[in-house]
Amino acid sequence: MSKQVKQLDRVIIRFAGDSGDGMQLTGDRFTAETAAFGNDLSTLPNFPAEIRAPQGTMAGVSSFQVHFADHDILTPGDAPDVLVAMNPAALRANLKDVPRGSTIIVDTHDFGARNLAKAGYTEDPLEDGTLDPYNLHPVDLTTLTVEAIKELGLSRKDASRAKNMFALGLLSWMYGRPTEPTLEFLSTRFGAKPVLRDANITAFHTGWNYGETTEAFAVRYEIKPAEMAAGRYRNITGNAALSYGLIAASQQSGLPLFLGAYPITPASEVLHELSKHKSFGVTTFQAEDEIAGVGAALGASFGGALGVTTTSGPGVSLKSETIGLAVMLELPLLVCDIQRGGPSTGLPTKTEQSDLLQAMFGRNGEAPVPVVAPQSPVDCFDAAIEAARIAITYRTPVIVLSDGYLANGSEPWQLPDVADLPVIDPAFEVSDPSANADTGEPFQPYARDPETLARPWALPGTPGLMHRIGGLEKKDGTGEISYDPDNHDLMVRARQAKVDAVADALPDTIVDDPDGDARLLVLGWGSTYGPIGAGVRRVRRDGLKVAQVHVRHLNPLPRDLGDILARYERVVVPEMNLGQLAMLVRAKYLVDARSHTQVHGLPFKAAGLAEVLREHLRDLGDVPPANTDPEQPGRKSPATTPDVIA
Amino acid sequence: MTAVDLPFPDTDLSRDGLAGVPTTDEPQNRKEYTSDQEVRWCPGCGDYAVLAAVQGFLPDLGLKRENIVFVSGIGCSSRFPYYLDTYGMHSIHGRAPAIATGLAITRPDLSTWVVTGDGDALSIGGNHLIHALRRNVNLTILLFNNRIYGLTKGQYSPTSETGKVTKSTPAGSVDTPFNPVSLALGAEATFVARTVDNDRKHLTAVLSAAAAHRGTSLVEIFQNCPIFNDGAFEAFKGKGAAESALIPLEHGHAIRFGPDGSRGVARDTATGGVRVVGVGGDDGIDESDLLVHDAHADDPTTAFALSRLTDAGVLTQAPIGIFRQVERPTYDDLTRQQIDTATGTSGRGDLAALLAGKDTWAVGEPRG
């Protein structure tokens, strides 16, 4: 049967099913195929905190969205063009996000009265017209899978578990994905269990052939590879990139990497990843609690290691006192906060940016800590190295603010040339053999480098530099305990000045303002980079002008930021919190920054942000050029023209 | 889930707490170990005696002074590192074992000591203490037990006797105290000992054994706080008193104490524990029926029974010495061994290969 082939420039697919249905794996595999094919891509896993919520319920729905295109894209996409729903709950939980006219593929197997009721349906949505506005493909994936592999002799239950590979096969056929990566993956993964390997491979082929041979699927789609800078690429998640960045920082500084961590979502993958790389001299210590995790890291730093702790918001709360100690000791320490929805236990598996003020101020006393935020999954690699550079150079704890979206989301990464990575000099204090122990000046552990204001880092084991450090106020220079009022004033200011000095070595802020005459500036930080960038592109396509600045260093803020903000008539700050950066820039620069906030536990959608920006522009009197349709700004004929946006 | 058998690390290392720490032939003295800081404990505080003992005994270890580190928490005793001219860190309340763990894992060339108190180790830092003990990190922990909070001016502590009247318990404390030795044994400790601040010889002997032990050594030191809990250890002060109230534990010897060895410890068949008995005479038991102390017994049951001879209330009797000293691979040796094995079998990691991973593709050159 010959199939029609349609060209598309981009597609958003969402796989949704029960937590036990293997949707994350299915999405991962589709992503690997897509990366191998050469599309640009971005992913958004979304799963419940419960490992196995009651089967078939809304609470147990897990999904994975992948956006891929023939051009560069910035986000996992707003709304799926294709929803794959493995049960009634998955359909019900995701339907509201699916625009009318989109394709929905449903596994009809579980649409009996019991499972419909579990999902909260009183009528069968496959029958009652609910799905009429969609391009619906009802397929009994489960039965087809079980039938296809019945010769393998698996129980019905075990056989039906391969249905996700059927779905993957079908979608891989629809979008012309290469199959080798998946076949190779299944062979390796189930190498020790040939029956399961064969079951999954057969299910995958059966899904592919189902698309190829049945009339239900008449169209295949082609999305050409994206134009990307020449080089070698891989796909990577933010947590993996962060782990590799830490290993790279260890190599580039010559300091052995020591991770002290306690399991916590969504940071545990960093602990898992680093524990695999002992051949890089990496020590991972699974501590008895969050406090011990950071304590052990600080102890390792005292001994000359690159001490790191990874955690999420609740863990940072527990570590606060130790971070304060590190401020006082003036030792390098990296605290990686993979933010999640808060307060308290909050939304462990969902994303948020609500720890910014905790990172800035969540300690007793004046305890300034540099804060660095990666802006994309790939950027977690560079942010880790940058944070290590600051920590080591300035002898200070540094907080890295990633989040659940960056941690689990993935995108293609152009592999850096290892030879080009920055070198970090720990510049340990060494004993001066010429100094006479009796007559020479005693070692001054709190003397300061005139440029960086950093103190010397003298490791235990270095002769002649024996000294004691601690949490009590230090005397300037000698580091002895001091309760002197003037000394305390001096030391509080010195620690602040040292952190402020980090800004001296930062590059100029990049202002994305193509014509240089925009009146509206959108300011962001962290993982909102993609959605803000995509929103800005949409607005610019309307012929409107908007400038974008994304800050990576939140403490200290870049020296030029105040002047940049002052150049714009209006500054709007979208954040996944209630306006934390907006509060900081208002306080620091006295600019009337307008906050736009959302705390859904999910990233912003580009369309929503574009609309917010348009509203601000309307308010400023900027209107789109006259020849565009106000309802569909910038789109001449949306139904037929490819929508080259992110 | 699977478990693998971990080989016992290199035998020399695994049996010597100071193996790997550089030594020196230069004679050392107490003065070198004394820092220029003025000691600020109250007059008569038991901490002075312990400091003097430590300053006196460290030179005997023959280690390079720069390879010794003392880490402490918060409390009177935690000022200890400031007074020793070694490397030191006065950290935060309760966290010293955690901090020292990170240091000990990454620096096998250091002799790492923890100084803590009853409030620091058993209250706010209880979690870190028990986990350090079960992991058996190569640390020596000195737990100064004065049975009171001194630095915060006299509240009851987790080792204060029930009913204790303090500033925070005017009607008497209703808490049941910890027995630090029992707690440590329950936490799988491999070296547990107790000594007293006023017996320099015993203190030094126990500290030497603790330093020589590879793994976490816990030494509880009865330490008098004359300001807020004076007399807590009165039953042990003075020669005659100590003789009848302190039960010395010596490996391989029958447990015997009191004037002329008139008392001893025997198994108590009724409870399965041990009890204090009279020796010889009309109503005493035969000397040969006394319990012979075996600190190296694999099973900690008898050591635990001995720890229970300590009064929970006002102290009138307590065993001192080494309750338990057994060999078990240390956490830090095993951790370093895994790293060495990984580097040994697959070589030092190649960063470029790590970053590339298994699935890469090329853009701008023929696809491969």
Ligand code: SF4
């Ligand atoms: S309060 Fe007690 S324990 Fe603290 S220094 Fe004074 S006497 Fe020693």
